[in-house]
Amino acid sequence: MALSWWRIFWRYKVSKAGVSLLVFMVASSIYVLVSYPADFGVRVWNNPGYWADYPREAPPAWVNLFTDQKLPEHIVAVAGRPSSRYSTGSSVFTIYELAVNYYYDDYPGFLSLSIGPLEFYDTPPIVEISLVRPDGQSIILYTASVSAIFPGEEPPYRRFTETPFRIYLSGEDQVIQSIQRFLLDKGVVMQYGELVKLGPEKILFQGIGDGGMTGSVLRGQYILRIVFQSSSPADKISWIKAVVGGRVYGLSGTDRIGRDLAAGLLFGFPVALLIGFVTSGLTTVIGSALGILSGYAGGRLDELIQRISDILNNIPLLPLLIFFTFIFKPSIWLIVMILVAFGWSGLTIVVRSIVLQVKSEQYVEAAVSLGASRWRIMSRHIFPVIAPFIFAQMIFSTPSAILAEAALSFLGLGDPSLPSWGQMLDYSFRSGGVNIGLWWWIIPPGVLIVLTGLTFVLLALGIEPVVSPRLRRMR
Amino acid sequence: MSLGRALALRAVTLVVVLFGVLLMVVIVLGATGVSDRVLTAYVSDQLRVVRQELSQKIREPMELERALEQYRAELTASYGLDRPWFQRLPQMILRVLTLDLGYSRTITSFTGSSRIADIIAERIPNTIILVTTSVIISAVIGITLGVRAAVRAGGLYDRILSLLSSVSFALPSWWTGLLFILVFSFYLGLFPFGGLYSAPPPSGMMERLADIIWHAILPVLTLVTVIVGSWAYISRTIVINTAREDFVNVARAKGLPESLILRRYIIRPSAPPIITNIVFAISGSIGGAILTETVFNFPGMGRLYYEAITSFDEGLVIALTYLYTLIYVASRFLLEVLYLLLDPRVRI
Numbered sequence: 001m002a003l004s005w006w007r008i009f010w011r012y013k014v015s016k017a018g019v020s021l022l023v024f025m026v027a028s029s030i031y032v033l034v035s036y037p038a039d040f041g042v043r044v045w046n047n048p049g050y051w052a053d054y055p056r057e058a059p060p061a062w063v064n065l066f067t068d069q070k071l072p073e074h075i076v077a078v079a080g081r082p083s084s085r086y087s088t089g090s091s092v093f094t095i096y097e098l099a100v101n102y103y104y105d106d107y108p109g110f111l112s113l114s115i116g117p118l119e120f121y122d123t124p125p126i127v128e129i130s131l132v133r134p135d136g137q138s139i140i141l142y143t144a145s146v147s148a149i150f151p152g153e154e155p156p157y158r159r160f161t162e163t164p165f166r167i168y169l170s171g172e173d174q175v176i177q178s179i180q181r182f183l184l185d186k187g188v189v190m191q192y193g194e195l196v197k198l199g200p201e202k203i204l205f206q207g208i209g210d211g212g213m214t215g216s217v218l219r220g221q222y223i224l225r226i227v228f229q230s231s232s233p234a235d236k237i238s239w240i241k242a243v244v245g246g247r248v249y250g251l252s253g254t255d256r257i258g259r260d261l262a263a264g265l266l267f268g269f270p271v272a273l274l275i276g277f278v279t280s281g282l283t284t285v286i287g288s289a290l291g292i293l294s295g296y297a298g299g300r301l302d303e304l305i306q307r308i309s310d311i312l313n314n315i316p317l318l319p320l321l322i323f324f325t326f327i328f329k330p331s332i333w334l335i336v337m338i339l340v341a342f343g344w345s346g347l348t349i350v351v352r353s354i355v356l357q358v359k360s361e362q363y364v365e366a367a368v369s370l371g372a373s374r375w376r377i378m379s380r381h382i383f384p385v386i387a388p389f390i391f392a393q394m395i396f397s398t399p400s401a402i403l404a405e406a407a408l409s410f411l412g413l414g415d416p417s418l419p420s421w422g423q424m425l426d427y428s429f430r431s432g433g434v435n436i437g438l439w440w441w442i443i444p445p446g447v448l449i450v451l452t453g454l455t456f457v458l459l460a461l462g463i464e465p466v467v468s469p470r471l472r473r474m475r
Numbered sequence: 476m477s478l479g480r481a482l483a484l485r486a487v488t489l490v491v492v493l494f495g496v497l498l499m500v501v502i503v504l505g506a507t508g509v510s511d512r513v514l515t516a517y518v519s520d521q522l523r524v525v526r527q528e529l530s531q532k533i534r535e536p537m538e539l540e541r542a543l544e545q546y547r548a549e550l551t552a553s554y555g556l557d558r559p560w561f562q563r564l565p566q567m568i569l570r571v572l573t574l575d576l577g578y579s580r581t582i583t584s585f586t587g588s589s590r591i592a593d594i595i596a597e598r599i600p601n602t603i604i605l606v607t608t609s610v611i612i613s614a615v616i617g618i619t620l621g622v623r624a625a626v627r628a629g630g631l632y633d634r635i636l637s638l639l640s641s642v643s644f645a646l647p648s649w650w651t652g653l654l655f656i657l658v659f660s661f662y663l664g665l666f667p668f669g670g671l672y673s674a675p676p677p678s679g680m681m682e683r684l685a686d687i688i689w690h691a692i693l694p695v696l697t698l699v700t701v702i703v704g705s706w707a708y709i710s711r712t713i714v715i716n717t718a719r720e721d722f723v724n725v726a727r728a729k730g731l732p733e734s735l736i737l738r739r740y741i742i743r744p745s746a747p748p749i750i751t752n753i754v755f756a757i758s759g760s761i762g763g764a765i766l767t768e769t770v771f772n773f774p775g776m777g778r779l780y781y782e783a784i785t786s787f788d789e790g791l792v793i794a795l796t797y798l799y800t801l802i803y804v805a806s807r808f809l810l811e812v813l814y815l816l817l818d819p820r821v822r823i
Contacts, residue, residue, distance in 0.1 A: 311491055314807055318766075319800075320499075320796065322780070323500065326785070399645055403645075406647055407647060410649050410766065429653060434653050442654070443654070449645075449650060450646055450650075451645075452645075453645025453647075
């Protein structure tokens with residue numbers, strides 16, 4: 001029985017396509033479950049601080065393959081240990097050098113630098129950040145002192161242990177002033193406001209000739225030099241990170257607050273499958289159990305179940321779904337619960353009519369006359385006949401649950417702890433991403449929703465001929 | 476079961492649905508305390524306005540407080556806030572059942588009225604026109620395609636159509652809308668991004684009509700794209716099932732020409748289920764249009780429902796949920812009657 005089932009199913013191309021899509025989705029989900037933190041939604045995805053060092057609204061990096069002008073990619077350089085260290089008198093100089101190869105046709109989006117946890121034993125160290133350009137010019141961008149010792153604090157004094165110290169160089173007063181001085185040296189006068197508007201990175205990464213700025217990107221190796229001047233040789237810095245913000249990012253770009261869309265898209269797989277499977281599973285179990293009960297038991301119970309499912313079957317689902325999720329706190333389980341509560345009735349009605357048919361078959365009558373119990377007849381003689389049909393229904397009802405969750409998320413009623421494709425689209429629509437044509441933010445989530453839906457439709461199409469032999473000859 | 480009894484049972488069920496949904500909405504609003512919160516907020520809002528007015532007239536602080544306290548008590552009583560929510564319930568249900576929908580709290584109609592009946596009356600035609608147009612267009616296209624596929628079932632055309640209709644089934648209407656906006660409005664600049672009128676609307680009668688049609692094309696196209704697939708597939712399945720009936724074989728055995736068999740013996744008996752599907756699809760799509768309307772900023776019932784929910788406009792939410800159910804239930808009943816009229820087999 002089981003084997004022939006599969007053989008008929010596997011005969012169709014749709015089945016093969018559906019199964020391969022399903023395998024792909026399950027594999028992606030497993031990858032996410034293994035590699036993502038459990039609180040990804042709260043701690044990572046919906047935490048703007050996490051995405052501060054990412055470019056905003058950047059298209060995917062592969063757009064560079066299709067254009068003549070190569071947009072800068074996102075560059076992150078990290079140094080765990082200093083490149084050199086020397087001491088003069090009472091001062092110890094620790095020098096970090098972060099090299100960045102820059103061969104693009106446009107200026108970077110921004111520049112930032114983060115300093116990880118550090119400890120010092122005497123006076124707070126002084127940090128000096130400078131940029132050495134490919135043409136040999138060097139500009140001191142920023143100097144600061146690590147925050148002073150609190151009264152009563154004991155050495156070693158630890159700083160930036162919770163969150164790293166992040167300097168957004170593109171927006172720093174000091175940086176802009178030092179660039180102004182640098183330009184003045186070259187005979188170029190630029191107002192402060194003008195420079196802020198232009199963005200300091202556009203000067204830092206621009207070529208300079210005898211007649212002033214060349215107006216084009218200076219390509220080559222840039223070196224960010226970070227010098228710590230401390231008074232004790234025991235002072236320690238754990239790491240330094242420099243970010244040269246790209247104008248393109250990763251496999252599928254970023255959104256308005258810089259979130260890596262590829263990470264979100266991937267996370268959407270287990271969320272969609274979870275909603276789809278749990279909802280369709282519960283709906284099918286409840287719906288078919290009540291259907292069998294109703295059809296087999298008959299009498300008052302039958303009447304009651306049929307009236308209830310008739311009522312539920314006549315309720316417009318979407319308005320009520322919106323209403324309930326809005327009134328209660330949006331959570332994935334609430335959505336599943338509502339979908340199940342209103343969704344089992346259709347199946348019950350159909351299963352009952354099949355059971356009524358099967359019940360009057362001769363082999364059931366034979367079993368009754370042999371004295372088989374009702375439970376045995378239900379589980380042994382009736383259930384196996386309708387099982388394939390129920391299974392087909394389960395597959396077929398899966399996409400509707402996924403689509404319902406996506407729709408609710410799109411209306412802003414999604415579960416914020418579980419980012420889904422619908423939520424990504426909600427944000428892109430609400431923040432006007434459609435109106436300014438951010439296609440990489442709009443097309444992929446929708447394509448994945450459609451693909452997920454299609455997977456189950458294809459599977460259902462493949463199962464259909466197994467369930468109703470009438471269609472078997474046709475495809 | 477006689478015909479009359481069957482219809483009566485249907486009618487009773489549908490009335491129970493209507494009443495049940497209304498009861499559920501009202502109980503949820505009451506039991507979760509949302510109703511109380513919203514009403515309290517509304518009372519204090521009004522009190523703030525009154526306090527400003529009164530402070531001009533009454534200088535004595537004690538007297539002002541007393542007057543305000545009295546006003547507050549009156550307001551509280553008039554909203555029924557002095558009683559628990561379940562005692563306010565019967566009155567509220569009775570009012571809504573008789574379509575006395577009351578006043579909205581924040582949303583007003585385009586003409587400025589805050590009567591819920593006015594607000595909804597303005598929007599219903601937009602939704603109905605949008606949905607009906609889309610369903611009829613998709614039905615015409617879908618049935619034509621589906622019947623053609625059924626005639627050559629198993630052929631290349633049939634397989635391509637089956638695949639396309641599964642894609643159409645899996646397409647969410649709102650994403651399709653976003654995609655169309657991106658392509659037709661942003662890149663090609665052919666259609667507006669949303670709304671129903673240009674600002675300012677053109678003056679002439681014909682120009683205005685053309686303007687509305689220009690705005691409605693994308694929403695209609697969106698709905699058609701997502702509905703047409705299931706139309707094609709359902710029609711195909713119904714026709715195929717009919718084509719395997721014995722009476723078709725008999726007709727063939729009699730030697731009737733194939734075109735006559737198709738017309739008289741296959742398509743005609745397939746008609747009742749297909750036609751009843753139209754009513755069903757319209758009633759189903761009205762709820763579904765909530766999303767399409769939101770995407771296109773289309774001033775219909777769906778968009779209003781969404782606005783009402785997000786602005787906690789209790790009266791409007793109850794009224795619209797009730798109306799959605801009413802439309803749904805009424806069209807279901809119509810469907811039942813239509814089915815009886817069209818298909819003599821059901822009557823036996």
